[in-house]
Amino acid sequence: MDKKRLELHRGDITGLKADAIVNAANTSLLGGGGVDGAIHRAAGPDLLAECRELNGCNTGEAKITKGYRLRARYVIHTVGPVWYGGYRNESEQLASCYSSSLRLAREYKLKSVAFPGISTGIYRFPKELAATIAVNETKRFLMKNSLPEKVIFVAFDDESYRIYSSLLKA
Numbered sequence: 298m299d300k301k302r303l304e305l306h307r308g309d310i311t312g313l314k315a316d317a318i319v320n321a322a323n324t325s326l327l328g329g330g331g332v333d334g335a336i337h338r339a340a341g342p343d344l345l346a347e348c349r350e351l352n353g354c355n356t357g358e359a360k361i362t363k364g365y366r367l368r369a370r371y372v373i374h375t376v377g378p379v380w381y382g383g384y385r386n387e388s389e390q391l392a393s394c395y396s397s398s399l400r401l402a403r404e405y406k407l408k409s410v411a412f413p414g415i416s417t418g419i420y421r422f423p424k425e426l427a428a429t430i431a432v433n434e435t436k437r438f439l440m441k442n443s444l445p446e447k448v449i450f451v452a453f454d455d456e457s458y459r460i461y462s463s464l465l466k467a
């Protein structure tokens with residue numbers, strides 16, 4: 298796989314001009330805090346109206362909506378696992394968030410997709426392990442698929458930025 302297909306961006310995901318940005322949602326898909334709240338604020342009320350039609354989403358799965366006022370054309374909503382110490386299949390569920398989101402991106406023929414660190418905020422998933430899963434699962438998918446062409450990991454804080462930098466250099 299061409300390493301140039303993986304990028305790292307520091308800061309707020311809501312301003313990114315990718316074909317899709319991924320939202321770290323909850324099973325209701327009706328909004329919340331963290332990046333979910335920021336995406337809904339930036340996209341405007343039409344996003345919530347479309348989300349209401351989706352009947353929620355299971356942990357580890359993903360659903361897609363339009364991006365409305367965002368620069369991104371689509372939002373892929375995925376529900377990460379709450380971290381309970383690693384005894385409840387959290388790693389497999391987190392990997393499934395990435396593969397499900399990437400499958401949707403492929404289905405919609407999207408060229409670029411940006412991910413925040415799913416589950417690494419309110420859901421307390423350890424950042425280093427989460428980033429390792431994110432990068433490995435994404436590489437695995439890109440090796441087998443030509444779309445999306447590019448995946449952007451968005452690090453909101455310095456610690457996440459350092460973790461992703463070293464993983465992407467390796």
Ligand code: AR6
Nearest residue numbers: 309310321323329330331332333414416417418419420453
């Ligand atoms: N841009 C990029 N990354 C961000 C932004 C932003 N604007 N804001 C926060 N992050 P979290 P979770 C990072 O808590 O852990 C919501 O209430 C943040 O630093 O948003 O999956 C949902 O409705 C962290 O690294 O999501 C769910 O109930 C990462 O995004 C619950 O939180 C994810 O943090 C989901 O929890």
